[in-house]
Amino acid sequence: MNTPLRPAFDWNRLRAFLVTAEEGSLSAAARILKLTQPTLGRQVAALEQELGVALFERVGRSLSLTRSGLELLEHARAMGEAAGRVSLAASGRVEAVAGEVTVTASDVISAWLLPPVLERLREAAPGLSLEIVATNSLRDIRRREADIAIRHVEPQDGELIARRMPDMQARLYASRDLVARRGGPPRDAAALSAWPFVGFERSDRFRLALNAQGLSLTPDSFPLVSDNGVVAWHYVRAGLGVGAMIDDVARLAPEVECVLPELPAIPVPVFVVTHRELHTSRRxxxxxxxxxxxxGGD
Known part of the structure; x- marks a missing residue:
């Protein structure tokens, strides 16, 4: 007996779900997809019927994802990104994409972590013109001060699209020269507390976070402070003090070493943020x- 063939998966239904989930309402998603709201609603309902689960529940005038909807969302995003890349590659349109895109990120990420992606972008879409705004202050995406932002705090504006990336990990580092001058690596947190530190901004948050891990730092522990992360890291590499750095960046500097590696890593959250034009702008x-x-480490 032959087993009936399962119908091919309908990407249009999944796309309808994806855009509705990101927009939060059928009306907003319908405008982006250039569909009528009833048509879009039927596509979402058909997907729910096909999967046998409810994906949305209505909260006031907006839609909220159910647990099943949340589980499906990340898979739908991955499929959407893959479908977009396949479509562009198959049609040769990546080469044809042109225009300007402004990306804002912290000075550290801009200097050390963005170059590989910029190289890949240049190869994939040579017609793009990129402006990198290296700043540690938040840029207003809604006012188009930037098209894409890499941030360490989650935006609260529901009109923006924010994708959370895996947390980066930061630890305490010092130059090998400084370690040698201090007679070798510190034995424990108390010993390290006597070393000079390089601070980032005149803020107690970093100092108090380290003290919560067993150090006993005072404001006098920071004879050098800079609100520029690149400059602060340069001072650490030059042997002027201990500083915190993302592990991926520190690995690029053979002249430094991690001090007290047994201390818990400092998690650094990362969000990639853009506006709703993501759905309509190829570049x-x-x-x-x-x-x-x-x-994401892909």
Whole structure:
């Protein structure tokens, strides 16, 4: 007896779900997909019927994802990004994409972590013109001060699309020269507390976070402070003090070593943020996909 063939998966239904989930309402998703709201609603309902689960529940005038919807969302995003890349590659349109895209990120990420993705973007879409705004202050995506932002805090604006990446890990580092001058690596947190530190901004947050891990630092422990992460890291590499750095960046500097590696790593959250034009602008989608792939470890 022959087993009936399962119908081919309908990508249009999954796309309808994906855009509705990201927009939060059928009306907003329908405008982006250029569909009528009833048509879009039927596609979402058909997907729910096909899967046998409820994907949305109505909360006031908006839609909220159910647990099943949340589980499906990440898979739908991955499929959407893959489908977009396949479509562009198959048609040769990546080469044809042109225009300007502004990306803002911290000075450290801009200097040390973005170059590989910029190289890949240049190869994939040579017609793109990229402006990198290296700043540690938040840029307003909604006012188009930037098209894409790499941030360490989650935006609270529901009009933006924010993709959380795996947390980066930061630890305490010092130059090998400083370690040698201090007679070798510190034995424990108390010994390290006597070393000079390089601070980032005149803020107690970093100092108090380290003290919570067993150090006993005072404001006098930071004879050098800079609000520029590149400059602060240069001072650490030059042997002027101990500083915190993302592990991926520290690995690029053979002249430094981790001090007290047994201390818990400092988690650094990462969000890639853009505006709703992500759904309609090929050039923004290409840059967004490359950045998220890089930060996601793909």
């Amino acid at each position: 923004i989608r290409i840059v967004f996909d490359h950045i998220t792939a890089m930060l």
